[in-house]
Amino acid sequence: MMSLKRVTILLSFCIFSIYALLILSLFYFFSGESLLSILLSERTLYSIKLSLFAATAATIFSLIFAIPAAYGLSRYQFFGKEMIDTILELPMIVSPVALGAMVLIFFNNPVGLFLQKKGVQFVFTVYGVLLAQFITTVGIAVRLIKAVMDSIPVRYEEAARTLGASPLQSFFTVTLPLSKNGIIAASILTWAKALGEFGATITIAGSMAMKTETIPIAIFMRLSTADIEGTVILVLILVFLGLGTLYTVRVLSGRRGIYMG
């Protein structure tokens, strides 16, 4: 009979094999000639730049909202807390397309129309890409960061308060540094989710080349025209960008001793 250690390691390799097999199978349709022409095309370069920019910006916006909100939900009791806690799951319950449709419908009601007229135009613009990614990631970011803050004993903050720290000082000097690992992990996942976001983005921002076409949208466009070689190359670019960035962040974080304990 296999030991628990062997079973668990074997299963983790199984999962790795499934993904590795999928990536390797791309090379069946891989063409070296197409690689350079597609990679260096203005359209692809724009998609890469837009994807990286939008995922990074959406992650930053999500964290700006998620960190304080997660702290509030973790530390205080207030009316409506359960309701907020439940609605955070919305991006996971409804599909991204449905979420995008909800945003589109909102911008077509009088309030939405007024906001677009007087404020920022979201529908079929780059701002729409940012909004789509922000909406699909912020709830998850709050959920992840709240779990981290729940695990930090309140006693540290109480100790800080009796030593003379204001609530804000204790948050910045105790809670935030102690949540650092979790926040980095949450940022990585948020960024990865934003980079691969497709359904809400195409619904809100459309699929306009050189305007709102992120890599996932470009992949969909190539596939819909049966351009398999082009699809393979764009998928590889997305895989390389996504996994490469995540791996680099993990390695750098580890080296700098961000992960404690």
Place this chain on the structure above:
Amino acid sequence: MPIIELKGVEKHVLKDINLTVRDREIFCLVGPNGSGKTTLLNIIAGLTDYKGDVLLDGVNVNPLPPHKRGVGYLLQDLALFPHLTVAQNIAYGLKVRRYPEEVIKRRVNELMDALHITKLKDLYPDKLSGGEKQRVAIARALAPFQRILLLDEPTSSLDAQAAKYVRTEIRSLLKSMEITAIFVMHDLFAAEEVADRIGILYNGKIEQVSDPKDIIFHPESERVSEFVGMPNILSCDETTVLATGLIQLKTGNMTIVLPYEGTNVKKIAIPPQDIYISRTKPPGPTLNRYTGTIIGIVPVGSVVRIKLNVEGNTLVTELSREAFNEMDLSVGQRVYVIIKLRRIQYKE
């Protein structure tokens, strides 16, 4: 002038607490688990809401948050910041209060020196032993020049000998820094080593506040007497100094030899756990050994209390139920009695 005053304070188990702690006094709050000791400290520190009034230095601090009360607090679980080194932990309170760098450095070095932890300054808390953590937490609580310090069972995680040593150290530090302190403890005898006065908190009510000796020798209520657990209080008719540090007391027809520096003991108190009984004659010297008669047997919870008549004095001892059943004791039986000298209390 009283520096800490509680007027009609209530919260959870605590009912109408009125208490005054004097300037530069070390006040020990003693009581069993669940009596509300930690809640009371949290109230003074402002970490929890409450009914009633808390006055510090004559000022009602009810509206003030913890960081504006000027009350240091050594938490029971210490709560040393795991992301900061020992020196950074101690400096924390001074940094958030924006003291100049040179003052912070001087104060941190001074405290590390006083608590013998200078060599630990660059270590993180997870690399420290229980005793070392305790010292760092004390230094951290003392660092921000606060005149009031609350200590919640500060030596509970240490072994008996280390705890005794740390308690003595804390007392001399508090006295030298002229700090008013409230210690929370559950062991009365440990409290007696550090306290100027002791308050007994029982089931959310302060039962008695008095000098340490008075708690033991003059309990004001049955609850205090029960908590103190000192039914064996013997009046001494005669004290004879046998040698320096060794005296012989006569109480009734009993003669007890004890190590003691004084010359005139009026009363002694012996915990029931320090009185041993045996059906057979114990081997060894006959010092502080007697014969007595069992005059009462009362089961109390997991123990059995046995009342003895020993040479004209009534003494109470305690046995676990298992030991009692094994010994097969009954009223009227003659037994050998041995008095151990571990925790005897004296009153001059």
